[in-house]
Amino acid sequence: MGGKRRISAHEARALRLQGATGALATAAIAAMDEKLPWFSKLSAQDRSWIGLVAQSGITAFVDWFRDPEAHSSMPTRMFGSAPREFTRVISLHQTVDLLRTTIEMIEQTIGDLLPADDVPAVRESMQRYAREVAFAAATIYAQAAEMRGAWDARLEALVVDSVIRGEADESVRSRASALGWTGTSTTGGTSSEVAVVVGRALEAESGSANVADAVRHAAREAGADALCAMQGDRLVVVLGGTSKPVEIVQKLAGWFGPGPIVVGPVVKDLMSAVTSARAAVAGLRAAPAWPGAPRPVQADELLPERSLSGDGHARRQLASDVYGPLTMGDGVLLDTVSTYLDSGGSIEATARAMFIHANTVRYRLKRVGELTGYSPSNPRDAFTLRVALTLGRLLNPEPGSSFL
Structure with a gap:
C-alpha cells in the first residue's frame, strides 16, 4: 500500500x-x-x-x-x-x-x-x-x-641570516618588526643598541624551535629583545635594547651547546649589526686557541686569536687601536713596552736596557695601559700587546702614519 x-x-x-x-x-x-x-x-x-x-x-x-x-x-x-x-x-x-x-x-x-x-x-x-x-x-x-609559528621561524631565520651576511636593509628591519622586534629594552628602557651572539647549538633532539623560543623568552625576561636562529651546528642570537649583552648572555648560556659563546661588540642598531656578527663569527672560529677564555667571551677579547686565524678586521683593529697610539709623539712608550716584553716582563731589566729609572718604566707602562686598555703586567694583555706590536710593524712600518 x-x-x-x-x-x-x-x-x-x-x-x-x-x-x-x-x-x-x-x-x-x-x-x-x-x-x-x-x-x-x-x-x-x-x-x-x-x-x-x-x-x-x-x-x-x-x-x-x-x-x-x-x-x-x-x-x-x-x-x-x-x-x-x-x-x-x-x-x-x-x-x-x-x-x-x-x-x-x-x-x-x-x-x-x-x-x-x-x-x-x-x-x-x-x-x-x-x-x-x-x-x-x-x-x-x-x-x-x-x-x-612555522612561518615566523622561517622569517626569523631569514632576518638573522641577512644580518650575518651583511644584507640588513629596510626590508630586514620591516621583517624583524613583523616578528615583534623593537630593538629596545623590554624593561622600559629606550636603548636600541644591538649585539650578535654566536655559539654551538644543542643536540638536534632538543628541537630548534623549542630552543629558539626558550632563548627569546629568557632574553626578554632579562630585559632584552631577541631574534634567534639555528645555522647548521651553531646558534645565533641577535640581542637588542642592551648595552651589556654579556650579562644577558650569562642567563642564556644553558641553551647553547658545549664550547665557547662569543659576544660581538655593541653597535647602534640592527642595520649595523653585521659588524657585531662578523666579529662574533670570527671569534667563535678562533676561540679554541684560548682554552681558558671565559664563557661567554667578548669578541674583542679574542683579537689576538682572531688575527692569527686570518681575521683582517682584527689585525687592523689591533694595529690601529693598540699599536697606533703607542707611536704618537717621540715613541718612547712603544720602545718601553717593546723592551719590557723582550725582557720577560721585568721592570728592572727594562730600566737597565734603556738606561732609565725603574719608576720611569712603571710610569710609562701605566700610560700604555691607559692609552690601549691593555696592562703590560697582565699576562693575557701582554700577549695581546705582543701581537699588536708585531702586526703594527707589519702593516705600518712608518711610525706615526695612518693605517689602511
Whole structure:
C-alpha cells in the first residue's frame, strides 16, 4: 500500500528545529552585537563571515541532532566556510565568547520557537554539541598557530641570516618588526643598541624551535629583545635594547651547546649589526686557541686569536687601536713596552736596557695601559700587546702614519 511514511518523534522534532534555524541565526547575530563590544567594531566583511559561521553552526547542529553518528564530523566542518584569515581577525578567547553567547541565546529562545516537549531534548543535545564545537575551535586555532609559528621561524631565520651576511636593509628591519622586534629594552628602557651572539647549538633532539623560543623568552625576561636562529651546528642570537649583552648572555648560556659563546661588540642598531656578527663569527672560529677564555667571551677579547686565524678586521683593529697610539709623539712608550716584553716582563731589566729609572718604566707602562686598555703586567694583555706590536710593524712600518 502506498501511504505516507510515518516519521518518528525524534525526526519530527528535528524537522521543527530545522524550521527554526533562520530565526535562531538572526537572534544569535543580534545577541553578539548586544553583548560583545568588540563585535560591532569589526568590519562588515568580518561580521559577515562570523554570521556565515554562526548560520553554518546552527544548520550543522540540526543535522547532527537528527543523526549524531552519521554527522560526527559536523562540529569541525562548520568552520569550513570561514577563510584562513578568520583566526587572525578574532582570538580564540573571542571565539569562545561567540560560542557561549550563541548557546545562551539558543537556550533562551528555543522555548519560544519549539513546543515545550521538544525543549529538554534540544537543550541536552545543544550542550553535547557545544562541547564538540569548542574542541573543534581549539583545533582550528592550534593548527593556525602551528602554521604561523612555522612561518615566523622561517622569517626569523631569514632576518638573522641577512644580518650575518651583511644584507640588513629596510626590508630586514620591516621583517624583524613583523616578528615583534623593537630593538629596545623590554624593561622600559629606550636603548636600541644591538649585539650578535654566536655559539654551538644543542643536540638536534632538543628541537630548534623549542630552543629558539626558550632563548627569546629568557632574553626578554632579562630585559632584552631577541631574534634567534639555528645555522647548521651553531646558534645565533641577535640581542637588542642592551648595552651589556654579556650579562644577558650569562642567563642564556644553558641553551647553547658545549664550547665557547662569543659576544660581538655593541653597535647602534640592527642595520649595523653585521659588524657585531662578523666579529662574533670570527671569534667563535678562533676561540679554541684560548682554552681558558671565559664563557661567554667578548669578541674583542679574542683579537689576538682572531688575527692569527686570518681575521683582517682584527689585525687592523689591533694595529690601529693598540699599536697606533703607542707611536704618537717621540715613541718612547712603544720602545718601553717593546723592551719590557723582550725582557720577560721585568721592570728592572727594562730600566737597565734603556738606561732609565725603574719608576720611569712603571710610569710609562701605566700610560700604555691607559692609552690601549691593555696592562703590560697582565699576562693575557701582554700577549695581546705582543701581537699588536708585531702586526703594527707589519702593516705600518712608518711610525706615526695612518693605517689602511
